[in-house]
Amino acid sequence: xxxxxxxxxxxxxxxxxxxxxxxxxxxxxxxxxxxxxxxxxxxxxxxxxxxxxxxxxxxxxxxxxxxxxxxxxxxxxxxxxxxxxxxxxxxxxxxxxxxxxxxxxxxxxxxxxxxxxxxxxxxxxxxxxxxxxxxxxxxxxxxxxxxxxxxxxxxxxxxxxxxxxxxxxxxxxxxxxxxxxxxxxxxxxxxxxxxxxxxxxxxxxxxxxxxxxxxxxxxxxxxxxxxxxxxxxxxxxxxxxxxxxxxxxxxxxxxxxxxxxxxxxxxxxxxxxxxxxxxxxxxxxxxxxxxxxxxxxxxxxxxxxxxxxxxxxxxxxxxxxxxxxxxxxxxxxxx
Numbered sequence: 001x002x003x004x005x006x007x008x009x010x011x012x013x014x015x016x017x018x019x020x021x022x023x024x025x026x027x028x029x030x031x032x033x034x035x036x037x038x039x040x041x042x043x044x045x046x047x048x049x050x051x052x053x054x055x056x057x058x059x060x061x062x063x064x065x066x067x068x069x070x071x072x073x074x075x076x077x078x079x080x081x082x083x084x085x086x087x088x089x090x091x092x093x094x095x096x097x098x099x100x101x102x103x104x105x106x107x108x109x110x111x112x113x114x115x116x117x118x119x120x121x122x123x124x125x126x127x128x129x130x131x132x133x134x135x136x137x138x139x140x141x142x143x144x145x146x147x148x149x150x151x152x153x154x155x156x157x158x159x160x161x162x163x164x165x166x167x168x169x170x171x172x173x174x175x176x177x178x179x180x181x182x183x184x185x186x187x188x189x190x191x192x193x194x195x196x197x198x199x200x201x202x203x204x205x206x207x208x209x210x211x212x213x214x215x216x217x218x219x220x221x222x223x224x225x226x227x228x229x230x231x232x233x234x235x236x237x238x239x240x241x242x243x244x245x246x247x248x249x250x251x252x253x254x255x256x257x258x259x260x261x262x263x264x265x266x267x268x269x270x271x272x273x274x275x276x277x278x279x280x281x282x283x284x285x286x287x288x289x290x291x292x293x294x295x296x297x298x299x300x301x302x303x304x305x306x307x308x309x310x311x312x313x314x315x316x317x318x319x320x321x322x323x324x325x326x327x328x329x330x331x332x333x334x335x
Contacts, residue, residue, distance in 0.1 A: 068323075068326075069323060070316075070319045070320050070322075070323045072319075073315070073316040073317075073319035073320055074316070074320065076312060076316050077313065077316040077317065077320070080130065080309070080312070080313055080316075081130075081134060083127055083130070084127050084128075084130035084131045084134060085131070087124070087127035087128055087130075087131075090127075091121075091123065091124040091127055091128070092110075092112075092121075092123070092124070093111070093121035093123070093124045094121075094124065095120065095121060095124035095125045095127075095128040095129070095282055096120075096280075096282070097120070097121075098118055098119045098120060099115060099119040099120070099121070100119050101119075102115050102119055103115065103117060103118070103119045104116065104117050104297055104299045104302075106299075106301060107301055111123065113126065113301060113305045114299070114301040114302070114305075116287070116290055116294075116299070116302050117290060117293050117294070117297060117299070117302070118290075122287070122301065122302065122305055122306070125282050125287060125306075126284070126287075126305060126306060126309055128282050129282035129283045129284055129286065129287060129306075130284060130309065130313075132194060132277070132281060132282060132283040132284075133264050133267060133268070133283045133284045133285060133310070133313075134264070134313075135194065135198075136194065136197060136198050136201070136263060136264065136267045136283070137260040137261065137263040137264035137267070137317075138260060139195075139198040139202070140198045140199075140201040140202035140205065140259070140260075140263035140266075140267075141202065141256060141257075141259040141260045141263055142202070143198065143199060143201075143202025143203060143206075144201075144202040144203075144205045144206040144209060144256075144259050144263075145206075145209065145252075145256050145259070147202070147203065147206040147210075148206035148207070148208075148209030148210040148213060149209070149210075149213050149245065149252070150240075151166070151170075151206070151210040151213075151214075152209065152210040152211070152212065152213025152214040152216075152217060153213060153214075153217050153236075153240045153244055153245075154166070154236075155167060155210070155214045155217075156213065156214045156215075156216070156217025156218045156220075156221060156244075157217060157221055157236065157239075157240075157244075163214070163218075166214075167211070167214065170207050170210055170211060173207055174207040174208065174211075178204060178205065178266070179266075179269065181204045182200060182201060182204050182266060182270065183270075183273075183275060185200045185203070185204060186200055186270065186275045187275070191278065192270075192275070192276060192277060192278075193277070193278075193281075194277065194281065197267060197270065197276065197277060198263070201263045201266050201267065202263065205259055205262060205263065205266075208255065209252060209255050209256070209259070212248075212251065212252055212255060213248060213252060216247070216248035216251055216252075217244055217248070220243070220244060220247050220248070223243075225243055226239060226243050226244075229242070229243055250324075250327075250328045251328055253321075253324040253325075253328065254321045254322070254324050254325035254328065257317060257320055257321035257324060258317075258318065258321045260317050261313075261314040261317040261318055261321075264284075264310070264313065264314060264317075265310075265314060267283065267285045268283075268284060268285035268288055268310060269285070270285065271283065271285030271286050271288060271289045272285065272288050272289050272291065274289065276289070284306045284309060284310045285310075287302070287306040288303070288306055288307060288310070290302055291303045
């Protein structure tokens with residue numbers, strides 16, 4: 001507030017909008033414009049988006065990514081499997097031929113792994129017979145997985161009375177030793193071939209898998225997606241295929257892979273006991289069936305070579321299965 005010429009108070013007022021716009025449109029003095037231009041040249045004004053930020057993810061090296069994985073087991077197992085599949089390209093003798101002039105010869109330049117008491121080339125039999133042993137292991141594991149998963153899913157989704165009855169039957173069958181169960185079935189079925197012995201081994205080794213699957217299904221059956229599928233009228237095969245199996249497949253992977261090695265060792269055991277494949281079917285177990293005669297004749301190579309291939313294969317399969325078990329234990333539960 002200030003005093004005017006007439007002595008009365010003079011009230012200060014704000015400039016109107018039109019006056020402000022007129023003052024902004026007035027040209028700046030040349031000296032002031034030069035100062036503003038120098039300031040703009042002296043500083044660089046940046047804002048959001050001036051420089052894009054790129055996130056760089058550091059990828060682990062080859063050795064770092066392979067750490068903890070069964071690389072050695074997979075490499076050896078791949079060599080054995082590929083060697084058995086493409087054995088015709090590098091074997092030097094007919095595995096079914098009897099070389100009577102070379103009975104029980106030790107390893108030499110002509111017979112790399114020696115010959116057995118029948119004059120057969122062990123080197124050629126190893127690669128040709130590995131096909132049968134590996135096929136028996138894989139086919140038996142598939143049979144055990146199919147029966148065990150189906151039985152476990154049915155028991156897990158059934159009522160308490162049906163579930164108790166099914167599980168008591170499994171526990172009763174599992175109480176019998178595995179070898180005795182297989183010997184009982186083999187003695188009933190008679191002479192064995194590749195398919196029948198695979199079915200026998202697979203049909204007697206699914207009890208433990210069924211119990212694991214049943215426990216997993218009992219926890220999943222109350223989930224919202226399972227209840228929603230049942231309310232929408234989905235049948236049991238659809239629920240099992242779409243909702244149950246994807247949630248417990250990682251938990252049973254170790255059991256499934258381990259059943260391959262169990263089936264291969266059981267085929268060898270049956271052949272050693274005289275209940276396995278016939279002698280004209282070449283397999284690692286069939287070669288070990290001559291172990292008693294090899295001990296009497298002191299032909300160590302007849303036992304050591306097929307036994308070494310069998311043990312190395314079983315160890316490699318077990319190593320891969322243990323890797324799946326460790327990875328499963330690291331993952332958080334989805335339940």
